[in-house]
Amino acid sequence: MIARRDILKLACACLSSAATAYPKAPVIRTVLKDVPPEALGGGATLFHEHLSLAPDFMPRWIALARGGRAAAPLAAPAAQPYFMQDAELMTEEMRAAAKDGVGCIVDQGHPDMGRDLEFLKRISRQSGLHIVAACGYYTQPFYPPEVAAWNEDRIAAELTRQVKTQPIGVIGEIGTWDVMTSDERKVFRAVAKVHRATNLAIVTHTNFGKGALEQLDVLESAGVKPARVAIGHVGGLPDDDGTAKAIARRGAFVGFDRQGGAGDSRQVKMVMSMLEAGFAANLLFSSDFSAGGAQLKHNGGAGYGKTLTVFVPKLREAGVDEKTLHGILVDNPRRLLAFVPKR
Numbered sequence: 001m002i003a004r005r006d007i008l009k010l011a012c013a014c015l016s017s018a019a020t021a022y023p024k025a026p027v028i029r030t031v032l033k034d035v036p037p038e039a040l041g042g043g044a045t046l047f048h049e050h051l052s053l054a055p056d057f058m059p060r061w062i063a064l065a066r067g068g069r070a071a072a073p074l075a076a077p078a079a080q081p082y083f084m085q086d087a088e089l090m091t092e093e094m095r096a097a098a099k100d101g102v103g104c105i106v107d108q109g110h111p112d113m114g115r116d117l118e119f120l121k122r123i124s125r126q127s128g129l130h131i132v133a134a135c136g137y138y139t140q141p142f143y144p145p146e147v148a149a150w151n152e153d154r155i156a157a158e159l160t161r162q163v164k165t166q167p168i169g170v171i172g173e174i175g176t177w178d179v180m181t182s183d184e185r186k187v188f189r190a191v192a193k194v195h196r197a198t199n200l201a202i203v204t205h206t207n208f209g210k211g212a213l214e215q216l217d218v219l220e221s222a223g224v225k226p227a228r229v230a231i232g233h234v235g236g237l238p239d240d241d242g243t244a245k246a247i248a249r250r251g252a253f254v255g256f257d258r259q260g261g262a263g264d265s266r267q268v269k270m271v272m273s274m275l276e277a278g279f280a281a282n283l284l285f286s287s288d289f290s291a292g293g294a295q296l297k298h299n300g301g302a303g304y305g306k307t308l309t310v311f312v313p314k315l316r317e318a319g320v321d322e323k324t325l326h327g328i329l330v331d332n333p334r335r336l337l338a339f340v341p342k343r
């Protein structure tokens with residue numbers, strides 16, 4: 001007969017092994033494994049980039065942004081293979097980004113944008129750079145047909161299935177293309193459910209900042225705490241617009257995520273204004289790398305590290321100190337991504 005004391009010992013052993021399998025401590029879920037946030041080292045985390053898109057994604061995106069109806073795929077870019085399908089080239093780009101000070105890149109694509117999870121794993125394994133993958137549905141013009149057919153719960157169930165079966169570390173980029181459509185509202189509400197079921201953070205896409213507060217309204221009304229949300233592309237708004245501060249005042253992250261290019265001088269003004277207002281803890285930086293291969297290091301461009309090598313020096317010049325920059329580039333994105341996985 002087993003003594004009562006032994007039963008208690010057994011029970012304790014079971015409990016502690018359960019605790020090991022489902023840690024209470026927050027992790028960052030990379031495509032290769034879950035890591036404690038500090039395992040990312042001292043490098044920056046770029047919270048909104050693209051490493052894997054279908055070759056026709058950007059041509060469709062550009063045609064739509066110009067007011068066209070690019071539901072039908074346009075011709076793929078001439079360069080073959082497309083750089084986001086060239087694992088050796090992208091491995092080199094990841095190594096170069098690491099040398100520039102990048103510790104982790106979050107890919108904000110998912111299947112409706114042509115994101116290939118195996119490709120992300122391969123370039124992470126080969127380069128040694130931490131990569132986080134996302135899940136979701138992008139925006140109305142890019143939704144697969146099932147989004148119109150499914151209700152909120154069905155969409156949430158599909159995304160939750162992806163989170164439970166794949167190494168997904170964030171929900172994003174989920175967005176509104178222009179004025180929020182009823183399907184987009186449905187996806188946002190479904191995403192709130194996925195967040196509540198998984199604890200994963202949410203990153204959004206706005207049309208250059210349009211409708212940012214409405215996105216936050218929908219997520220908050222569906223039970224998401226603003227601290228778990230990053231509103232994307234806010235740097236596309238006019239620099240005297242009050243939206244960025246309004247987002248921060250509500251406790252959400254504000255994405256300045258198209259850095260290292262033509263919009264820098266306006267974004268420097270906006271970031272300085274946010275810092276003066278005391279919102280350093282709400283800022284997230286990234287470059288939304290996607291436009292084309294010309295910006296690759298391989299082609300003489302600044303590469304995936306351009307937030308660090310092109311944009312951040314402009315902030316230093318404007319007087320921003322290293323401690324503040326470290327907070328924005330290292331601490332803020334980790335706080336967004338770190339989560340306690342739910343059973």
Ligand SMILES: [Zn+2]
Pocket residue numbers: 048049050108173205288
């Ligand atoms: Zn993006």
